Amino acid sequence: MTHFRRLYIAVLANLALLVLAFYAFTRAFR
Amino acid sequence: MSRLDWLVLGATLVTIVAYGVWKGRRQRTLDSYILAGRKLHWPTIALSIMATQASAITFLSTPGQAYTDGMRFVQFYLGLPIAMVLLSIFAVPIYQSLKVYTAYEYLETRFGVGTRTLTSILFLVQRGLSTGITIYAPAIIVSVILGWNIHLTNLVIGALVIIYTTLGGAKAVSWTQVHQLLIALGGMAVALAIAIRSLPHDVSVLDALHVAGKLGRLNAIDFSFNVTTPYNFWSGMIGGLLVALSYFGTDQSQVQRYLTGETAAESKLGLLFNGLVKVPMQFFILFVGAMVFVFYQFVAPPLFFNPTTHASGAAYARAEARHHETFVAKRDAARDLIAATRAHDDARAEAAATRLRTAQDENAKARAEAAVIAKKENPAADTNDTNYVFLTFVIHYLPHGLVGLLMAAIFCAAMSATASGLNSLASTSAIDIYRRLINRDATERDYVRASKWLTLAWGVFAVGFAEFANRLGSLIEAVNLLGSLFYGTILGIFVLAIFTKHVTGTATVTAAVVAELATVGCWLFTNMAWLWWNVVGLAVTVCVALAIRYATAGLAARSAAVESGP
Numbered sequence: 001m002t003h004f005r006r007l008y009i010a011v012l013a014n015l016a017l018l019v020l021a022f023y024a025f026t027r028a029f030r
Numbered sequence: 031m032s033r034l035d036w037l038v039l040g041a042t043l044v045t046i047v048a049y050g051v052w053k054g055r056r057q058r059t060l061d062s063y064i065l066a067g068r069k070l071h072w073p074t075i076a077l078s079i080m081a082t083q084a085s086a087i088t089f090l091s092t093p094g095q096a097y098t099d100g101m102r103f104v105q106f107y108l109g110l111p112i113a114m115v116l117l118s119i120f121a122v123p124i125y126q127s128l129k130v131y132t133a134y135e136y137l138e139t140r141f142g143v144g145t146r147t148l149t150s151i152l153f154l155v156q157r158g159l160s161t162g163i164t165i166y167a168p169a170i171i172v173s174v175i176l177g178w179n180i181h182l183t184n185l186v187i188g189a190l191v192i193i194y195t196t197l198g199g200a201k202a203v204s205w206t207q208v209h210q211l212l213i214a215l216g217g218m219a220v221a222l223a224i225a226i227r228s229l230p231h232d233v234s235v236l237d238a239l240h241v242a243g244k245l246g247r248l249n250a251i252d253f254s255f256n257v258t259t260p261y262n263f264w265s266g267m268i269g270g271l272l273v274a275l276s277y278f279g280t281d282q283s284q285v286q287r288y289l290t291g292e293t294a295a296e297s298k299l300g301l302l303f304n305g306l307v308k309v310p311m312q313f314f315i316l317f318v319g320a321m322v323f324v325f326y327q328f329v330a331p332p333l334f335f336n337p338t339t340h341a342s343g344a345a346y347a348r349a350e351a352r353h354h355e356t357f358v359a360k361r362d363a364a365r366d367l368i369a370a371t372r373a374h375d376d377a378r379a380e381a382a383a384t385r386l387r388t389a390q391d392e393n394a395k396a397r398a399e400a401a402v403i404a405k406k407e408n409p410a411a412d413t414n415d416t417n418y419v420f421l422t423f424v425i426h427y428l429p430h431g432l433v434g435l436l437m438a439a440i441f442c443a444a445m446s447a448t449a450s451g452l453n454s455l456a457s458t459s460a461i462d463i464y465r466r467l468i469n470r471d472a473t474e475r476d477y478v479r480a481s482k483w484l485t486l487a488w489g490v491f492a493v494g495f496a497e498f499a500n501r502l503g504s505l506i507e508a509v510n511l512l513g514s515l516f517y518g519t520i521l522g523i524f525v526l527a528i529f530t531k532h533v534t535g536t537a538t539v540t541a542a543v544v545a546e547l548a549t550v551g552c553w554l555f556t557n558m559a560w561l562w563w564n565v566v567g568l569a570v571t572v573c574v575a576l577a578i579r580y581a582t583a584g585l586a587a588r589s590a591a592v593e594s595g596p
Contacts, residue, residue: 004118004295004298007298007299007302008115008118008119008302010306011111011114011115011302011305011306012111012112012115014111014305014306015108015111015112015305015309018309018310018313019108019251019263022104022250022251022313023250023251023253025248025250025251026248026249026250026251026252028243029239029240029242029243029244029248030243030244030246030248030249
């Protein structure tokens with residue numbers, strides 16, 4: 001796997017984690 | 031503002047301008063003036079990209095957006111990281127290998143000079159007007175709240191940017207943006223700390239979150255699909271993705287930032303870093319607004335944050351009194367909610383939350399009544415608080431010195447977005463218009479000199495438009511819409527350039543015109559939320575161009591068959 005391919009996956013995984021975290025945040029305080 | 035605030039503001043601005051002029055000294059080639067010698071590394075590129083997008087309005091209005099509408103605006107940015115990955119894979123290698131100065135230069139290699147010129151003119155119109163608004167929008171807010179002269183504020187912001195952008199070109203712009211963004215984010219961090227510290231002593235951050243959440247201000251993610259609501263997960267992931275692709279991939283004000291990279295790898299890293307931190311950064315700015323909202327649940331807010339919005343008469347006074355009464359009811363319900371939540375008394379907490387929401391509705395109703403009266407007395411009255419909430423909080427509740435820091439942060443943000451605008455307007459008009467169409471045989475020095483004069487000219491135009499914007503009224507919104515109306519179509523042109531081999535320039539321009547008509551149709555005749563217009567613009571451009579390509583290919587095949595027939 002190339003260096004950049006790993007970075008692309010990291011950026012997308014970071015986005016997925018952020019969405020999950022924001023959703024949990026929204027649910028926790030609604 | 032105190033003397034200390036003025037000192038902090040003045041010192042910051044003078045230092046930034048002097049630093050920009052020093053960093054950008056001795057620019058003698060086009061490569062160095064327009065692309066900083068293509069020598070920048072990814073941290074500078076990343077911060078420069080972020081500072082270009084973060085204008086003063088980002089820092090003034092985004093907290094206000096959380097105050098009035100909650101944090102759901104963060105979803106607009108969800109498509110951005112995906113766009114950064116796609117652009118790193120598809121766009122950066124093309125731009126870097128062709129060694130272009132502007133994004134539109136690439137279009138000529140694929141479709142011919144017509145498409146290049148059309149797209150660069152669309153860009154010049156849209157960016158030329160919006161750079162004026164980038165100066166005007168913060169100037170009007172600051173001058174309304176602080177009583178400053180709007181003309182002088184416009185002129186000061188514009189002049190400061192013009193000095194270092196004209197003298198120093200892209201290098202001065204990118205390096206000053208690094209510091210401007212750090213100052214702006216530092217200012218926001220200070221504002222967050224003060225908002226939390228200003229909460230009543232017996233209200234913790236967790237309590238504040240419960241209050242904000244119950245009043246619908248922490249609605250960061252909404253998975254329901256609805257094309258008429260502006261911000262939900264789907265509009266962010268689809269519409270937001272296309273806006274980000276178009277903005278970062280085809281808008282010269284952004285493309286120029288990462289074309290300064292020493293290698294394609296540096297440019298890609300700059301974009302990817304933006305993809306990692308942009309969403310959390312926007313969440314943070316919105317969170318500042320949510321905390322300011324909670325602060326105003328315990329300290330009475332004004333009826334309107336815009337100090338020029340008021341009216342006389344008994345009806346207005348009644349609405350104002352009702353607004354205050356409902357504030358007191360709201361504050362008591364919020365305190366009850368906090369006590370019940372701490373005691374883990376779910377039934378009492380639920381009852382308090384219901385009372386809190388009812389009081390909030392009543393409070394909003396009283397405000398709406400006052401807005402009607404104010405509008406009747408003065409039809410030009412601005413009853414939308416979004417732009418005025420945050421600065422009002424800063425002016426009234428931050429200590430001396432820090433108000434100056436926040437004002438410096440807002441000015442820095444205004445300057446950073448304006449500088450990229452001027453820099454890109456100059457490079458596009460110098461490279462795609464002057465060098466390509468008007469004077470093809472000048473020397474390198476002449477082109478640098480022309481670029482400098484064009485930067486100055488666009489700067490003067492932007493300040494002039496900011497002055498004129500005062501009289502535009504609601505047309506300002508139309509100017510802001512202008513970008514959204516073109517983004518889908520321009521992205522479609524680039525998608526055709528990158529991913530198709532046989533679509534011609536004529537088919538692309540025809541498709542672009544049809545797509546523009548469709549997008550304007552969506553704006554005028556439907557209540558589709560604006561993020562979806564980008565989807566329409568892109569889809570129509572690509573589909574119509576492909577249809578023309580296959581129809582003409584079919585006709586050509588048929589006429590060839592007739593010619594070679596029996």
